[in-house]
Amino acid sequence: MKKLEKTSSVKYKPIIGADYPDPEVIRVDDTYYMLSTTMHFLPGAVILRSYDLINWEIASYVFDTFEGTEEARLDHERSNYGSGMWAGSMRMHKGRFYLSFAAKQSCKTYFYVADSMEGPWEKTCIDSYLHDGSLFFDDDDRVYLVYGNSEIWIRELLPDLTGIKEDGFARKILTETDDVILGHEGSHFYKINGKYYLFTIHWPRMGRRTQMCFCSDSLEGEFTGGTVLNDDMGFMNCGVAQGGIVEANDGSWYSIMLQDHGAVGRVPVLVPVRWENDFPVFGENGRIPATVTTQNNRPYYKYEPLYTSDDFSYEPDSEGKWRLKRQWQWNHEPNPALWSIAHGGGLCITTGKLCTNVTQAVNTLTQRLMLPRTSVEVTVDARDLNEGDFAGLCALQGCYGMIAVTRELRRYYLVMIERNREDKDMSMGACDYMPGTIKQKLSLTEPVVRLRLEASFSEKSDKAVFSYREPRDGGSWHKFGGEHALYFGLDHFVGCRCGLAVYSTKETGGCAVFRDFHYEILIG
Secondary structure, eight states: OOOOOOOEEEEEOSSSSSOOOOOOOEEEETTEEEOOOOOTSSSSSEEEEESSSSSSEEEEEEESSSSTTTHHHTOTOOOOOTTOOOSSSSEEEEEEEEEEEETTTEEEEEEEESSSTOOOOEEEEESSTTOOOEEEEEETSSSEEEEEEEEEEEEBBBBTTSBTTTTSOOOEEEEESSSEEEEEEEEEEEEETEEEEEEEEEEETTTTTTTEEEEEEESSSOEEEEEEEOOOOOOOOOOOBBEEEETTSSSSSSEEEEEEOGGGGGEEEEEEEEEEEEEEEEEETOOOOOOOEEEEEEEEEHHHHHHHHOOOOOOOOTTTOOOOOTTTTEESSOGGGEEOOOOTTTTTEEEBOOOOSSGOOTOOOEOOOOOOOOEEEEEOOTOOTTTTEEEEEESSSSSEEEEEEEEEEEEEEEEEEEGGEEEESSOOOOOOOOOOOOEEEEOSSSEEEEEEEEEEEEOOOOOEEEEEEGEEEEEOOOOEEEEEOOOOOOOOSOOOEEEEEEEEOSSSSEEEEEEOOOEEEEOO
């Protein structure tokens, strides 16, 4: 019998090679939970689960829809790109789970409470935007939020989280004084052995993103400290920062923080932490060690991958609804009346609005792309498209690339459409209603075609290549449209994803069916 390893190790690399930014980690008994930002994607506020801090799987989402606004639904030339659910906080207090986050577009701060990580979650909100907040329950059960950018504040909340306590404790505990690209933000706040600890990120103008820590003996006292980590792991001066700390079962401590990795997004990195004179020391000699080893609480456990292939063969639940695999997220709030599972398997998407590009398409279904290279394939049955419709596979970002079938004068064509950085003013937002450029066009013999997207991210190579295969090709793939440059921009503020999308430019009501989706991570 093979001996079960009671430890897990990760070498000098991210623990997850995909866009899971703003990590917040807690431990409950032998289980770690990580909350990550999901922006405009739905279901939202993803919670991952691990038993060793290295291997992770999706445990749940906090909400299926968010606010139901025009922006969330991509209605009336509005969008939620770069907005929605931002950096969240997660705590367990007296047997209940608490989450909070702020949404910039709505200018509100949201709180969710549940008895289980699987929910259901009870929601309350405050009509104030409290940036990058960290929930904190003190020993006397009073609850606070620590938040801000450049100026970090602590304010006492009402016990039911419905507002700020008018006569409650409030003070500014940190003020930015340096010349910076990014001042103190990304707060994580704890009380450990009677002392209070504030972790923030900091980005000096002549440096890189760093992790900071400040400590005080009381909430009223002075918070003192400084930089605890300034390391890029040898990766292009992209500093590892923004995250809290967590204690393992064996008494060791760790931090999970993010690192920019170009177009793939902001990825989580694991860093060991030790204590000297009641102050945390990150890594070894100011650097993240080449190998990090953790206790494996369940060495027999088999994790579900964070990505998935899918034949779209689903049975409706007791309410008549289809529940897709957890790895899928809709680009914005889906319209359930316009998607379904086809008889015999397949995702059927029908158009319900006119668009000029794929970033406006409703019911675009997505998955994160992953380091170092990702290949995805899908068969598109486009026989029921209307004139001017497009259905296909996209590398979804503000400057997207897409391989799609379109219908024109009763004939079907394959096109590769792209929008490049020079094509748009990035300050205007991603959904700026400028159509992409058709880079290549080909007449098809029939409206059923298999499409492939291969995305490369190693050392920020950040490119996508599209291919196609018709039934008559006998298995031969044909590259189509050349290389498309990928990027990470603040317009979407997320890593590039693959997307299954259909949109109309002339008449609504056309539809396409996607079958046999295949996802593969490529090495090298």
